[in-house]
Amino acid sequence: MIKSDVQLDAKGLACPMPIVKTKKAMNDVAEGQVLEIQATDKGSVADLAAWSKTVGHQYIGTNEDNGVFYHYIRKCNPETSDLTEKTFEQTISNEDAVKGDGIILDVREAAEYAFGHMPGAKSIPMGELTNRMNELDPAQNIYVICRTGTRSDLAAQQLSAAGFTNIYNVLPGMTEYTGELEKEV
């Protein structure tokens, strides 16, 4: 079971209904949140990936269980995402973070983490960070990573403001990562 913010039951529906329902359901999803679409239409696998690309949302992945496809899409705003300026000064490359002696902190949503993360990375989604900082060791180097470096930049600033000093923002982030992936699906 992968965590998502909003769930849509599109089981038993034929093309183009899963897409039409997804479009409508997306209206109730906040930017950055993850929508889970349950569908039995085999065409939905290719279609939802293509739809996400066309509309500008992030297609995270599909998991099949017992004839039902569970699709995960993260709502993006194509006009603002990836353009936000990153201001946290201490940064580290993907490669150096993997080789480094610290812990990799993945602040993407749980579903993004489940479909592939760096080996050994710890998952604390951005929205949960404030309440879960006590899980982190201030003495350890912490390499904060997300998809493109935007969320990890904010997370690094939050941690820094909370008194952590050994914080690095990992750039360019998972989007450019080609190394080994661990998956939970």
Next chain:
Amino acid sequence: MSNKVAIIAANGGLFDAYKVFNIATAAAASEKEVAIFFTFEGLNLIHKQGMQALEMPAGKESFAEGFAAAQVPAIPQLVEMAQELGVKFIACQMTMDVMGLTKEDFVDDIEVGGAVTFLEFAKDAAPTLTF
């Protein structure tokens, strides 16, 4: 990239209807601006009575079971869905005159226009599709 999809519906069978409305609703759900120009037999697809009983091509009647098994939505449902998503329906005035039809014979909220009305919409659309 063009944000418009223009469709010409010129045939009036059940299969034609699915091709037209599936592509139209999928495009509209992908945030495209969509217009369909209904001409000749294509007018059947938005005719209040006609759209309830669209015919399968001769010899293909066995597809009915497949449609039911795959839970494919009925055409009137797709028409409603398309309009809800903002797909614009343009009925061809000339064909309506030839067939003796008026705007009242069709589903609500359609436009009636001539070829130029459609061409004006389609001039910067990509793709333009004909069914």
